[in-house]
Amino acid sequence: MHDMNRPPVITVRDLSISLETDHSAIAITERVSFEIGRGEVLALVGESGSGKSVTALALMQLLSGRLKVAGGEILFRSQDGYSADIVGLGARGKAIEAIRGARMGMIFQEPMSSFSPVHTIGAQIAEVVTVHEAVGRREARRRAAELLGKVGIPDPVGALDRYPYEFSGGMRQRAMIARALVCGPDLLIADEPTTALDVTIQGQILDLLRKLRDELGMAILFITHDLGIVAQMADRVAIMYAGSIVETGNVREIFHTPGHPYTRALLDAVPRLGDIDERRRINPIAGSMPNVFEPPTGCRFHPRCPVAVLPRCSAERPPTFGSGGRLIECVHGEAELAR
Amino acid sequence: MALLTVDDLSVRFTKRSGGLFSRTLGTVSAVDGVSFSIARGETLGLVGESGSGKTSLGLAVLRGIKPSSGRVVLHPGETDLDITALGKRDLRRARRHMQMIFQDPYSSLNPRMTVREILSEPLIAGPWSRPHLSRADLEATVAATAIRCGLSVDQLRRFPHAFSGGQRQRIAIARALVLNPALVVCDEPISSLDVSIQAQILNLLSDLQQSLGLTYLFIAHDLAAVAYICNRVAVMYLGKIVEIGSTRQVYYTPRHPYTEALMSAVPEPDPDAPRRPILLEGERPDPATPPSGCRFRTRCRFATNLCATELPPLREVEPGHAVACHHADRLTLRGALDLRNAAAEPAR
Numbered sequence: 160m161h162d163m164n165r166p167p168v169i170t171v172r173d174l175s176i177s178l179e180t181d182h183s184a185i186a187i188t189e190r191v192s193f194e195i196g197r198g199e200v201l202a203l204v205g206e207s208g209s210g211k212s213v214t215a216l217a218l219m220q221l222l223s224g225r226l227k228v229a230g231g232e233i234l235f236r237s238q239d240g241y242s243a244d245i246v247g248l249g250a251r252g253k254a255i256e257a258i259r260g261a262r263m264g265m266i267f268q269e270p271m272s273s274f275s276p277v278h279t280i281g282a283q284i285a286e287v288v289t290v291h292e293a294v295g296r297r298e299a300r301r302r303a304a305e306l307l308g309k310v311g312i313p314d315p316v317g318a319l320d321r322y323p324y325e326f327s328g329g330m331r332q333r334a335m336i337a338r339a340l341v342c343g344p345d346l347l348i349a350d351e352p353t354t355a356l357d358v359t360i361q362g363q364i365l366d367l368l369r370k371l372r373d374e375l376g377m378a379i380l381f382i383t384h385d386l387g388i389v390a391q392m393a394d395r396v397a398i399m400y401a402g403s404i405v406e407t408g409n410v411r412e413i414f415h416t417p418g419h420p421y422t423r424a425l426l427d428a429v430p431r432l433g434d435i436d437e438r439r440r441i442n443p444i445a446g447s448m449p450n451v452f453e454p455p456t457g458c459r460f461h462p463r464c465p466v467a468v469l470p471r472c473s474a475e476r477p478p479t480f481g482s483g484g485r486l487i488e489c490v491h492g493e494a495e496l497a498r
Numbered sequence: 499m500a501l502l503t504v505d506d507l508s509v510r511f512t513k514r515s516g517g518l519f520s521r522t523l524g525t526v527s528a529v530d531g532v533s534f535s536i537a538r539g540e541t542l543g544l545v546g547e548s549g550s551g552k553t554s555l556g557l558a559v560l561r562g563i564k565p566s567s568g569r570v571v572l573h574p575g576e577t578d579l580d581i582t583a584l585g586k587r588d589l590r591r592a593r594r595h596m597q598m599i600f601q602d603p604y605s606s607l608n609p610r611m612t613v614r615e616i617l618s619e620p621l622i623a624g625p626w627s628r629p630h631l632s633r634a635d636l637e638a639t640v641a642a643t644a645i646r647c648g649l650s651v652d653q654l655r656r657f658p659h660a661f662s663g664g665q666r667q668r669i670a671i672a673r674a675l676v677l678n679p680a681l682v683v684c685d686e687p688i689s690s691l692d693v694s695i696q697a698q699i700l701n702l703l704s705d706l707q708q709s710l711g712l713t714y715l716f717i718a719h720d721l722a723a724v725a726y727i728c729n730r731v732a733v734m735y736l737g738k739i740v741e742i743g744s745t746r747q748v749y750y751t752p753r754h755p756y757t758e759a760l761m762s763a764v765p766e767p768d769p770d771a772p773r774r775p776i777l778l779e780g781e782r783p784d785p786a787t788p789p790s791g792c793r794f795r796t797r798c799r800f801a802t803n804l805c806a807t808e809l810p811p812l813r814e815v816e817p818g819h820a821v822a823c824h825h826a827d828r829l830t831l832r833g834a835l836d837l838r839n840a841a842a843e844p845a846r
Contacts, residue, residue: 206692206693206694207692327781329781330781357547357548357719357782358547358719358721358760358763358764359547359759359760359763359777359778360547360781361763361765362762362763362765362775362777363777363778365765366775366777384692384693385693385765386693386767387722387764387765387766387767388765389767390765390766390767390768390769390771391765391766391769391771391773393769410769411769411770414767414768414769415769424694425693425694426767428693428694428696428697429693429697429722429767430697430700430722430723430725430726431722431725431766431767431768432721432722432725432749432761432764432766432834432835433834433835434722434725434726435725435745435746435749435750436746440701441697441700441701441726442697443694443695443696443697443698443700443701444694444695444697444698445698447662447663447664447665447695448662448692448694
């Protein structure tokens with residue numbers, strides 16, 4: 160668990176990302192705030208279009224095209240005393256390149272498209288080391304093999320000279336984790352790392368990530384829409400809806416005493432293995448995700464919310480209640496926290 | 499009475515080398531000697547990991563792909579239809595009794611057709627449409643089906659691009675139901691949808707089943723969704739059914755080690771649920787070169803010499819519950835609910 164007395168590895172404050180068009184800017188995320196401590200796993204949960212992946216990309220200055228950070232700050236502090244506001248560093252230059260891939264690593268959903276098909280696995284992992292550290296090729300290869308062993312690839316030295324197509328999906332995901340961790344990052348960003356994998360392979364990868372977190376002590380930002388994975392992986396959870404974080408709390412608070420109507424609705428909408436006997440009927444959330452180009456006014460969730468207070472919820476953004484690690488952005492937030 | 503009977507069905511694909519003088523490199527058994535039946539009004543879940551042959555099996559049942567051997571018999575009314583033996587014309591006629599819902603509603607709907615055209619097409623195009631339906635009857639059937647699936651009549655004149663993923667899946671469901679089929683094969687119907695929308699579609703499918711007496715073959719890898727909607731479940735591994743039984747039997751008292759591992763790997767949405775997945779060693783073997791004997795033996799913690807030499811037959815271990823494992827009688831396996839009761843022995 161996160162040691163409260165030490166500064167978090169990453170602090171995101173009021174991060175807004177917008178999509179710039181010829182005439183205007185469309186808000187993709189609005190005032191997103193969270194922090195992650197050393198050795199802590201924060202799950203960023205949301206459905207497609209909620210803004211969770213762009214938030215992750217912004218942390219590494221990887222927003223592309225017309226997506227821009229419109230406001231806010233991203234404070235990053237590494238173990239060795241280094242600290243920086245990522246937003247201020249810009250997308251190019253030595254400063255951000257020294258962080259990207261070294262102090263921060265990232266793994267993606269699709270392990271096939273994240274590797275170059277024409278270079279060996281070993282070369283692609285060793286390259287990360289030689290780019291960031293003043294070490295020779297031989298040492299870089301040794302480090303690559305060491306990491307491949309650590310992520311559970313059999314015969315890691317032999318694997319160095321193999322190509323991505325020779326690896327199965329699960330093995331490729333392991334290799335991608337090895338590449339993200341080879342420079343010993345303080346923060347690992349994992350964007351739906353198991354969505355493309357079979358359930359038994361998913362179990363292996365989640366188990367591996369937990370083990371590596373315990374061993375290496377890095378912070379993990381885990382992006383997913385799967386509440387089962389959240390329950391198993393996260394220390395703390397941030398729930399995102401239509402570009403805003405609507406609720407933050409530790410994993411037990413979120414699952415046992417959810418305070419935001421969206422969080423509750425989400426938990427009510429997933430079937431569980433115990434349902435065969437109970438014949439519980441799952442409750443879908445009515446309607447569909449709002450369109451980013453025409454977001455609802457006021458609280459973004461109000462058109463689908465069973466407890467919306469109208470006209471208040473459609474007129475103004477709801478206040479945020481709570482403090483520290485427990486926040487609820489809802490007009491009912493205060494009452495929920497008091498329960 | 500069974501609506502669908504599948505007997506010793508196999509689907510083999512030939513692997514060829516590329517180029518002008520292509521040679522046959524070998525065959526892959528996507529589905530290998532599978533037998534099961536589905537009762538009228540029942541939902542059979544078909545679970546298994548990618549490459550286990552679930553989709554091939556679903557398609558072969560509808561003869562979307564031609565099975566290599568075996569029989570599929572549908573009993574929609576008075577007469578039995580041997581789907582595997584039907585000629586081209588009769589097969590087309592039989593298709594009205596069996597329809598399919600696909601995984602991706604973004605690629606399964608023609609973007610150039612309005613919803614009305616999409617839903618009318620099956621009524622107009624099939625051999626059953628002669629003598630022609632009157633325009634009024636056609637319109638009434640389309641509208642009634644759309645409404646039943648949660649669409650409004652106003653939406654019929656729109657094109658698929660105007661709809662969200664969940665609504666598109668409703669259109670795909672309406673298209674499958676407009677002919678009033680007996681059997682619907684649902685191939686991963688919710689896996690491309692958002693969590694909040696998945697629940698809508700699951701409830702819609704179960705409501706439609708109730709009101710129309712539909713029979714589903716429900717193919718999915720989401721075990722919690724399968725538990726929610728299915729009466730019986732078949733577990734596939736490398737083209738074979740390794741276990742089949744009522745949902746409760748398969749989930750709570752599995753008898754095959756693969757089923758146990760599958761059940762243990764599902765992350766429950768409860769932070770206090772103990773995490774004790776039985777982690778399988780390694781990965782699924784290449785279906786082109788399956789292991790001898792039991793296909794699961796290379797990853798099975800109970801495998802013995804017998805498993806390498808003899809293919810275990812699917813045999814009944816209790817009424818309605820069949821398992822293909824030599825050692826099913828002596829194994830004590832954990833079910834999905836045992837994983838919640840933290841008391842049991844530690845996972846290996």
